[in-house]
Amino acid sequence: MSNHATSPAKTDPAGTRSVPRRVVVVGGVAGGMSAATRLRRLDEEVEITVVERSGHVSYANCGLPYYVGGVIEEEDDLLLQTPERLFDRFRLGVEVDSEVVGIDPVAHTVTVRSTLDGRERVRTYDRLILSPGALPVRPPIPGFDRVRSLRTVEDAARLAADVAARPRSAVVIGGGFIGLETAENLAHAGVAVTVVEAADQILTPLDPELAVLVAAELIANGVAVETGVAVTEVTGDSVRLADGREIAADLVVGAIGVRPDTRLAEMAGLAIGPRGGIAVDSVGRTSDPHIYAVGDAVEKADAVEGGTSLVALANIANRQGRRAADHIAGLEVRATASLGTAIVKVFSRVVAMTGANEKRLRAAGRDYRCVRSHPMNHAGYYPGAEQMAIKLCFAAADGTILGAQAVGGSGVDKRIDVLATAMAAGIPAARLADLELAYAPPFSSAKDPVNMLGYMAENVLAGECDVVEPPEVEVLVAEGWTLLDVRTPSEHNAGAIAGSINAPLDTLRDDLAALGAGPFLVFCEVGQRGHTATSLLHELGIPARNLDGGWRTWVAYEAARRHDPARLVAGAAAAPGAKIG
Numbered sequence: 020m021s022n023h024a025t026s027p028a029k030t031d032p033a034g035t036r037s038v039p040r041r042v043v044v045v046g047g048v049a050g051g052m053s054a055a056t057r058l059r060r061l062d063e064e065v066e067i068t069v070v071e072r073s074g075h076v077s078y079a080n081c082g083l084p085y086y087v088g089g090v091i092e093e094e095d096d097l098l099l100q101t102p103e104r105l106f107d108r109f110r111l112g113v114e115v116d117s118e119v120v121g122i123d124p125v126a127h128t129v130t131v132r133s134t135l136d137g138r139e140r141v142r143t144y145d146r147l148i149l150s151p152g153a154l155p156v157r158p159p160i161p162g163f164d165r166v167r168s169l170r171t172v173e174d175a176a177r178l179a180a181d182v183a184a185r186p187r188s189a190v191v192i193g194g195g196f197i198g199l200e201t202a203e204n205l206a207h208a209g210v211a212v213t214v215v216e217a218a219d220q221i222l223t224p225l226d227p228e229l230a231v232l233v234a235a236e237l238i239a240n241g242v243a244v245e246t247g248v249a250v251t252e253v254t255g256d257s258v259r260l261a262d263g264r265e266i267a268a269d270l271v272v273g274a275i276g277v278r279p280d281t282r283l284a285e286m287a288g289l290a291i292g293p294r295g296g297i298a299v300d301s302v303g304r305t306s307d308p309h310i311y312a313v314g315d316a317v318e319k320a321d322a323v324e325g326g327t328s329l330v331a332l333a334n335i336a337n338r339q340g341r342r343a344a345d346h347i348a349g350l351e352v353r354a355t356a357s358l359g360t361a362i363v364k365v366f367s368r369v370v371a372m373t374g375a376n377e378k379r380l381r382a383a384g385r386d387y388r389c390v391r392s393h394p395m396n397h398a399g400y401y402p403g404a405e406q407m408a409i410k411l412c413f414a415a416a417d418g419t420i421l422g423a424q425a426v427g428g429s430g431v432d433k434r435i436d437v438l439a440t441a442m443a444a445g446i447p448a449a450r451l452a453d454l455e456l457a458y459a460p461p462f463s464s465a466k467d468p469v470n471m472l473g474y475m476a477e478n479v480l481a482g483e484c485d486v487v488e489p490p491e492v493e494v495l496v497a498e499g500w501t502l503l504d505v506r507t508p509s510e511h512n513a514g515a516i517a518g519s520i521n522a523p524l525d526t527l528r529d530d531l532a533a534l535g536a537g538p539f540l541v542f543c544e545v546g547q548r549g550h551t552a553t554s555l556l557h558e559l560g561i562p563a564r565n566l567d568g569g570w571r572t573w574v575a576y577e578a579a580r581r582h583d584p585a586r587l588v589a590g591a592a593a594a595p596g597a598k599i600g
């Protein structure tokens with residue numbers, strides 16, 4: 020029996036049957052295997068059967084792109100467990116090459132079909148846990164049948180074999196996480212890659228001015244990026260685009276996104292939620308109290324917007340698997356909601372995010388504010404400092420953090436994880452200023468980038484800092500505001516907003532008489548000197564506002580607006596005298 024520290028009550032959560040003796044789990048990877056192993060730790064007596072359609076359980080699907088590119092060299096390194104080891108350690112009955120093809124919710128049975136010989140058998144359950152994951156979206160485009168997907172070890176092996184045949188060119192359809200990881204790995208293997216994304220930007224969980232930085236990184240590494248254009252046909256050696264162009268492609272990979280695999284749930288008559296995932300309650304129960312569902316297949320409570328969302332991430336699947344097991348074992352389970360915290364490496368860039376982006380907040384009609392910053396990951400004087408772009412969005416009324424996103428190098432992961440933790444703990448934006456975070460020059464600055472976001476939010480919420488968002492610039496200039504660049508002349512000459520005049524911060528007091536009465540729309544490199552200049556002008560009674568994130572944000576915003584990430588690739592934007600408007 021259980022040896023759990025909290026001595027779980029061995030009562031039946033459904034209230035209709037005795038304590039479960041037989042549990043069947045469908046899907047033997049993230050959610051399913053977490054549920055099975057957790058349940059074993061809570062209950063030595065229950066009979067647990069895990070049914071898995073593919074030939075492997077507990078495989079590292081997150082590592083698949085790196086196997087395709089040869090970064091992970093051995094297929095075996097992707098296999099975290101074998102059925103034999105799972106039996107030895109956990110006494111799990113693991114049935115691979117076995118697909119659950121039917122559920123009888125009245126008789127409490129599942130029909131399992133061998134994928135090797137087609138033979139069927141029936142398994143009885145007291146509780147059933149569904150963790151079938153998601154299905155790759157495969158649109159009805161002519162020729163799409165020759166497009167590779169990347170979801171299983173078998174998919175990765177096929178793709179790795181394709182790469183071994185030395186294709187010259189590849190098109191990756193879809194600029195999401197998996198598409199970009201695949202593109203990087205194909206490029207790493209020496210293939211000329213084009214990413215085609217139908218949306219206006221890659222990585223749609225980011226706002227455009229951050230996503231464009233990632234597109235620039237792809238371009239800088241030789242990967243072509245086509246956004247705002249759909250693939251209309253896949254031919255033998257190319258893909259055709261909606262604008263009539265044709266791109267050579269010896270290999271085509273589809274990473275358009277995934278949708279919850281609800282086929283079994285629908286067959287069993289379980290409720291499906293408004294977003295098309297299996298509907299579950301806060302403990303993971305479906306509309307049938309004897310059937311639980313977890314992972315990519317289910318709708319999750321959305322931490323920012325309320326309601327539900329579809330988030331396909333490993334952490335959530337693992338957590339939900341564990342919670343379903345807890346509930347089956349009679350433990351109390353806390354309700355949780357998902358932030359969608361995610362991270363991806365794109366060549367030398369680290370891209371991470373949590374909560375909602377500005378696009379979503381705007382679409383939802385939320386009253387929010389955002390601050391943007393470009394801090395170094397650690398003290399600038401310590402060798403190897405890298406700059407990141409980081410954006411924080413929070414509620415205008417009370418500073419509740421609504422989301423954050425960052426693109427940079429090392430240290431991006433830490434900042435987004437701290438912000439995700441702050442969100443989970445309900446710490447408002449201004450209080451980020453008070454967090455005591457570890458500091459020594461090789462790791463951070465005395466004012467960590469997260470603290471800095473807190474200071475900025477504090478200023479905005481207290482009305483001490485009147486910031487202008489990039490889209491407002493054009494409007495203000497048309498209304499007669501003077502663009503005032505408070506950087507040094509050499510910075511100004513290397514590139515500035517068209518029509519701006521230059522008055523460096525350090526001599527601003529002396530230059531004021533020549534500048535006129537304003538109003539001034541102030542900017543500097545990242546927003547910090549601009550803030551000081553704006554405060555000075557305010558003190559002198561001169562109307563002034565500061566451009567949030569400064570020139571760096573402006574350049575990215577313009578590149579995104581013009582769908583032209585190439586202008587951010589080293590040298591393009593910083594050409595001496597360039598006036599980017």
Ligand SMILES: Cc1cc2nc3c(=O)[nH]c(=O)nc-3n(C[C@H](O)[C@H](O)[C@H](O)COP(=O)(O)OP(=O)(O)OC[C@H]3O[C@@H](n4cnc5c(N)ncnc54)[C@H](O)[C@@H]3O)c2cc1C
Pocket residue numbers: 045046047048049050051070071072073080081082083084117118119120150151152153169170171197280283313314315316331332333334336337
């Ligand atoms: C290439 C790739 C990279 C990823 N990278 C990351 C990452 O870096 N970070 C991150 O957080 N997430 C990542 N993910 C997503 C993450 O892997 C998923 O969110 C997570 O695995 C979902 O767990 P799950 O248990 O719901 O489904 P899965 O882990 O997909 O497992 C579902 C299993 O169920 C089996 N199955 C389905 N139907 C049946 C049936 N009828 N009978 C028997 N078996 C069945 C399937 O064969 C499959 O093995 C990645 C996914 C992929 C594909």
